[in-house]
Amino acid sequence: MKHNAQIFKALSDPIRLRIILLLQSEGELCVCDLMAVLGLPQSTVSRHLAYLKRSCWVDIRRQGVWIYYQLNRESCQLCRELLDTLQRHVCTLPEAASDRQALAKFIKSKTPACT
Numbered sequence: 001m002k003h004n005a006q007i008f009k010a011l012s013d014p015i016r017l018r019i020i021l022l023l024q025s026e027g028e029l030c031v032c033d034l035m036a037v038l039g040l041p042q043s044t045v046s047r048h049l050a051y052l053k054r055s056c057w058v059d060i061r062r063q064g065v066w067i068y069y070q071l072n073r074e075s076c077q078l079c080r081e082l083l084d085t086l087q088r089h090v091c092t093l094p095e096a097a098s099d100r101q102a103l104a105k106f107i108k109s110k111t112p113a114c115t
Contacts, residue, residue, distance in 0.1 A: 003056075003076075004078060006054075006055045006056075007055060007056070007057075007076075007078055007079060007082070009055070010051060010052055010055040010057055011082070013048070013051075015038060015040070015044075015048050016048050016051065016052055016057075017086075017090070018037075018038060018095070018096070018099055019034060019038075019045075019048055019049065019052060019058075019069075020052070020057060020058075020071070020083075020086065021086065021090060021091055021096050021099065022034065022037060022099055022100070022103060023058065023069060023070060023071050024071060024083060024086065024087065024091065025091065025096075025100050025103075026100075026103060027070060028061070028068045028069065028070040029068065029069055029070075029103075030066055030067065030068050030069070031045050031046055031049065031067070031069075033103060033106060033107065034049075034069075036102070036103075036106040037099050037102045037103045037106060038099075049069055052069075053069075056072055056075060056076065056079065057071065057072055057075070057079065058070065058071060058072055059071070059072050059073065071083065
């Protein structure tokens with residue numbers, strides 16, 4: 001029961017929900033990508049990502065000094081079903097579309113040192 005409560009609690013925060021939707025649409029992002037879209041400092045974004053990692057929503061991949069985040073590929077059945085629901089109902093909201101557009105614009109403008 002505690003695990004299920006943590007899964008839903010992770011989705012209850014608008015910032016974490018936005019992060020999950022961005023990861024769902026893009027696949028893999030670094031903190032700098034999320035900072036640019038969310039307009040939040042590194043410490044805040046990292047704190048939300050750590051919460052999502054503890055809640056089994058995201059995995060990390062290290063590449064040199066960079067850490068990349070992606071949705072957990074081996075998540076529980078409940079998470080997979082919730083992601084399907086988010087895909088159908090939440091990702092079409094104007095805020096989610098705006099985040100995806102901001103991310104696309106930021107990625108296009110990134111310097112090679114940030115990739």
